[in-house]
Amino acid sequence: MSSAINDATSPSFFSNKSAKIFVAGHRGLVGSAIVRKLQSLGFTNLVLRTHADLDLTRQNDVESFFAAEKPQFVILAAAKVGGIHANNTYPADFISLNLQIQTNVIDAAHRFGVTKLLFLGSSCIYPKFAPQPIPESALLTGPLEPTNEWYAIAKIAGIKMCQAYRIQHNWDAISGMPTNLYGPHDNFHPENSHVLPALMRRFHEAKVNGAKEVVVWGTGSPLREFLHVDDLADAVVFLMGSYSGLEHVNVGSGKEVTIKELAELVKEVVGFQGQLVWDSSKPDGTPRKLMDSSKLAGLGWTPKISLKEGLVGTYKWYLENVKQ
Ligand SMILES: NC(=O)C1=CN([C@@H]2O[C@H](COP(=O)(O)OP(=O)(O)OC[C@H]3O[C@@H](n4cnc5c(N)ncnc54)[C@H](OP(=O)(O)O)[C@@H]3O)[C@@H](O)[C@H]2O)C=CC1
Ligand SMILES: C[C@H]1O[C@H](OP(=O)(O)OP(=O)(O)OC[C@H]2O[C@@H](n3cnc4c(=O)[nH]c(N)nc43)[C@H](O)[C@@H]2O)[C@@H](O)[C@@H](O)C1=O
Structure with a gap:
């Protein structure tokens, strides 16, 4: 899906390092990594607000913020985010908060003169039984995975909102669809986090406490693709500078592992010596969601960090920043 009118690139993103950029959600896993990346590239004028300073579900507050700050670029990495248990347990929060945040930010960004906005979705937007690897064109071709359909519907609405504003207003809003992510500043909550930080914490605590077993959810058979x-x-900043198309863009590593393989790898990195016990009363979620990231590769971007390398770095960060 593309059109000549809507596919102009935005070289101006890299040309002015003092351009004002609002990174929404800058204290989260993704937002903090984007801030690190922008700062390493020499961007000097980042506008950052904590959740306490600016609740993005409050439309009036969001409008006042945009009216006062008038950022030139927006990267929307603020959202209600969680793993399979959180998505399944708090469906109202996942659909409602995400719809509110993204609607307020996208609409205000357009109305207050932002040049370009990047919205972040997730690989869960695709049908549960999408063809593998999943191309961008698989969107809205089948039923969603029930454990996260509420979050997925909000994310699909975000993609469509960016497309609608581009079509009606010729406004440069793009969407990136990341696969499962991990790294520094992840959420290590025992129940509400994603699998990788949950297991890192559980193996670490088991090692420290001398436990013989660690419980892992589901059957271990689902496949997941992880990206540091x-x-x-790096991909988000690349897209800000080089992509202005109508269609969303998949951002994956191209490498998948079973949850059992992931658990063994995390166990090895943490140095836990005991056994894994599988709790099959917990949901597996979607059986497989490897994204086809060839569109992004065609634009000139590929990932660099291997899962093993990324796990070692993340565990080091966990030891220095999270563990009690
Ligand atoms: N983590 C992953 O594996 C994946 C993430 N993504 C997407 O990446 C984006 C970022 O996710 P991630 O960094 O993991 O999430 P995090 O939970 O780590 O960070 C989200 C950030 O958004 C902020 N936030 C949440 N609600 C509000 C609000 N109402 N007003 C202002 N700020 C708010 C949070 O602040 P506070 O903590 O104070 O509430 C936090 O800083 C999301 O769009 C997500 O869908 C996509 C695919 C995979
Ligand atoms: C990024 C993505 O994240 C979510 O989808 P998910 O990929 O299913 O994410 P998950 O990391 O929670 O689980 C992956 C797999 O791992 C298994 N698993 C084992 N043990 C634990 C465990 O201890 N915690 C968790 N969370 N999972 C575990 C778990 O049973 C499942 O089979 C959605 O929020 C979705 O909205 C989304 O976008």
Whole structure:
């Protein structure tokens, strides 16, 4: 899906390092990595607000913020985010908060003169039984995975909102669809986090406490594709500078592992010596979601950080920043 009118590139993103950029959600996994990336490239004028300073679900506050700050670029990495249990347990929060945040930010960014906005979705937007690897064209071709359909519907609405504003207003809003992410500043909550930080914490605590077993959810058979968040941040900045199309863009590593393989790898990196016990009363979620990231590769971007390397770095960060 593309059109000549809507596919102009935006070289101006890299040409002015003092352009004002609002990174929404800058203290999260993704937002903090994007801030690190932008700062390493020499961008000097980042506008950052904590959740406490600016609740993005409050439309009036968001409008006042945009009216006062008038950022030139917006990267929307603020969202209600969680793993399979959180998505399944708090469906109202996942659909409602995400619809509110993205609607407020996208609409205000357009109305207050932002040049370009990047919206972040997720690989869960695709049908549960999408063809593998999943191309961008698989969107809205089948039923969603029930454990995260509420979040997925919000994310699909975000993609469509960017497309609608581009079509009606010729406004440069793009969408990136990351695969499962991990890295520094991840959420290590025991129940509400994603699998990788959850297991890192559980194996670490088991090692420290001398436990013989660690419980892992589901059957271990689902396949997941993991991308280090520093690679994702690199891709986001790349897209800000080089992509202005109508269609969303998949951002993956191209490499998948079973949850069992992931658990063994995390166990090895953490140095836990005991056994894994599988709790099959917990949901597996979607059986497989490897994205086809050839569109992004065709634009000239590929990931650099291997899963093993990324896990070692993330565990080091966990030891220095999170563990009690
Ligand atoms: N993590 C992953 O594996 C994946 C993430 N993504 C996408 O990347 C984006 C970022 O996710 P991630 O960094 O992991 O999430 P995090 O939970 O780590 O960070 C989200 C950030 O958004 C902020 N936030 C949430 N609600 C509000 C609000 N109402 N007003 C202002 N700020 C708010 C949070 O602040 P606070 O903590 O104070 O509430 C936090 O800083 C999301 O769009 C997500 O869908 C996509 C694919 C995979
Ligand atoms: C990024 C993505 O993240 C979510 O989808 P998910 O890929 O299913 O994410 P997950 O990381 O929570 O689980 C992956 C797999 O791992 C298994 N698993 C084992 N043990 C634990 C465990 O301890 N915690 C968790 N969370 N999962 C575990 C778990 O049973 C599942 O089979 C959605 O929020 C979705 O909206 C989304 O976008």
